[in-house]
Amino acid sequence: MAYYIIKVLISAILIVAISEISKRSSLVGSIFASIPLLSLMAFVWMHIDTKDVHKIADLSSGIFWLVIPSLSFFILFPVLLRKGMNFYLSLTLSTLVMVLFYFGMIYLLKRCGVNL
Structure with missing residues (x-):
């Protein structure tokens, strides 16, 4: 169960990070979002x-x-x-x-x- 929680947390953190980065720079956010994370x-x-x-x-x-x-x-x-x-x-x-x-x-x- 802990493994699934870790998977969800890592996935969610990456999505939120890209969203926050995109607020500051659409170019950098676009680069990160275009990487098939x-x-x-x-x-x-x-x-x-x-x-x-x-x-x-x-x-x-x-x-x-x-x-x-x-x-x-x-x-x-x-x-x-x-x-x-x-x-x-x-x-x-x-x-x-x-x-x-x-x-x-x-x-x-x-x-x-x-x-x-």
Whole structure:
């Protein structure tokens, strides 16, 4: 149980730290946020928990393919905000578009014989 609490605390601390850094410098915050910290932490936690390098490799490959549709969020979200759209509406619409792109990417990958 203590191990899970430590995992949650470390993960939460990193998220809060990036948020606080971003308040001071959007460039530095962007750099830290663009580093795949969650993916790196997932790899470490999986290695500690299972030592199964094949599952870690599968996760890494899946992340690669699904980063592509996630970029739609980072294109659309700032555009909507700069056009004066409400923050929460921009966030919601950008997320919905991203989810649609995820489904599209998964469909395309399956058609190409790539199984995630």
